[in-house]
Amino acid sequence: MPGTSRRRRTGVLAAAALLCAGGPLASGAAPAAAAVTVPVQACPAEQAGPGLPPLGAVPATVALPDGVALPPTAAVYGARYPGEVHYLVAPSGWTCDVVFFSADGGEEAYVHPGAPAADPANTRFTSVVQAVFVSGGAQTNIDLACGFIPQAGAAPNTCSAPPRLPADRLHPVPTHAPGLLITAAGVPPDTREPNLPTTGGPERTVALLTFQTPGGPAQEITCTVPAAASPVRTCQAALGHFLATGSAAGQLTPADLSAALTDLDAFVAAYLAQP
Numbered sequence: 001m002p003g004t005s006r007r008r009r010t011g012v013l014a015a016a017a018l019l020c021a022g023g024p025l026a027s028g029a030a031p032a033a034a035a036v037t038v039p040v041q042a043c044p045a046e047q048a049g050p051g052l053p054p055l056g057a058v059p060a061t062v063a064l065p066d067g068v069a070l071p072p073t074a075a076v077y078g079a080r081y082p083g084e085v086h087y088l089v090a091p092s093g094w095t096c097d098v099v100f101f102s103a104d105g106g107e108e109a110y111v112h113p114g115a116p117a118a119d120p121a122n123t124r125f126t127s128v129v130q131a132v133f134v135s136g137g138a139q140t141n142i143d144l145a146c147g148f149i150p151q152a153g154a155a156p157n158t159c160s161a162p163p164r165l166p167a168d169r170l171h172p173v174p175t176h177a178p179g180l181l182i183t184a185a186g187v188p189p190d191t192r193e194p195n196l197p198t199t200g201g202p203e204r205t206v207a208l209l210t211f212q213t214p215g216g217p218a219q220e221i222t223c224t225v226p227a228a229a230s231p232v233r234t235c236q237a238a239l240g241h242f243l244a245t246g247s248a249a250g251q252l253t254p255a256d257l258s259a260a261l262t263d264l265d266a267f268v269a270a271y272l273a274q275p
Contacts, residue, residue, distance in 0.1 A: 035063040038070055040078045040087070043096035043109060052102065053083035062087060065244035067261040071233040079109040087245060088221065089238040090129035091229040106136030126201045129238050132220040141216025145209050147195035149181045152211045152218065162194040171267045173260050177251040179213040184264055186271035198222045206268050208239045210248040217247045232272045236265045
């Protein structure tokens with residue numbers, strides 16, 4: 001749970017009307033935009049444990065969600081878990097460490113420069129893109145989010161997460177989905193935010209947290225990259241891809257998801273571009 005040595009835990013829409021099957025497009029209709037497909041860099045597999053489904057297979061390519069642009073300096077990484085695969089965007093050529101907590105099903109991934117980390121959940125990284133795809137349980141759902149989304153800890157829930165730092169900048173991302181709460185957060189450099197263990201280095205961090213009331217699921221991604229990795233575009237892609245492919249996306253209409261991605265991109269650019 002947050003505050004402990006180990007965190008727990010998981011654009012353009014075009015419609016074409018056909019006059020008949022296989023027939024020509026209706027007058028004035030635009031053809032559907034072709035999906036942008038990009039290569040996937042498979043993360044090394046972690047041992048899942050006995051009695052669990054086999055690890056998901058990482059495809060060679062994957063389609064980018066509408067509204068998400070992959071910068072040339074970034075790549076899509078595929079993290080394998082029992083029965084499924086999750087994806088995240090991070091700078092190309094970094095190392096991907098997958099974390100699976102077999103006791104409760106928590107699923108996390110850490111993409112960072114340098115050698116693999118033996119215990120990534122308890123490693124201090126100067127630069128990292130980290131994702132919690134599955135928190136691992138009801139209370140960990142609440143504690144993952146409630147430091148930044150107070151509604152997650154509202155009665156009858158109990159928030160065990162530490163108070164967030166006043167230096168954080170919070171930005172609620174608009175959504176019209178009942179019970180869906182999305183918040184972006186900015187953490188200054190050299191600031192250790194207790195609810196985000198990957199913070200504290202010399203670079204700014206931007207994070208995205210999603211929570212579905214009353215009890216989850218909750219998901220989280222943080223992006224901390226240096227200037228050489230084009231932080232604005234990379235973090236826009238990382239957070240946007242996570243939002244568009246995560247549990248929150250299933251609660252959003254295409255129009256609301258597009259609006260949320262635009263709003264999120266604006267926050268990331270404004271926060272990371274400030275002096």
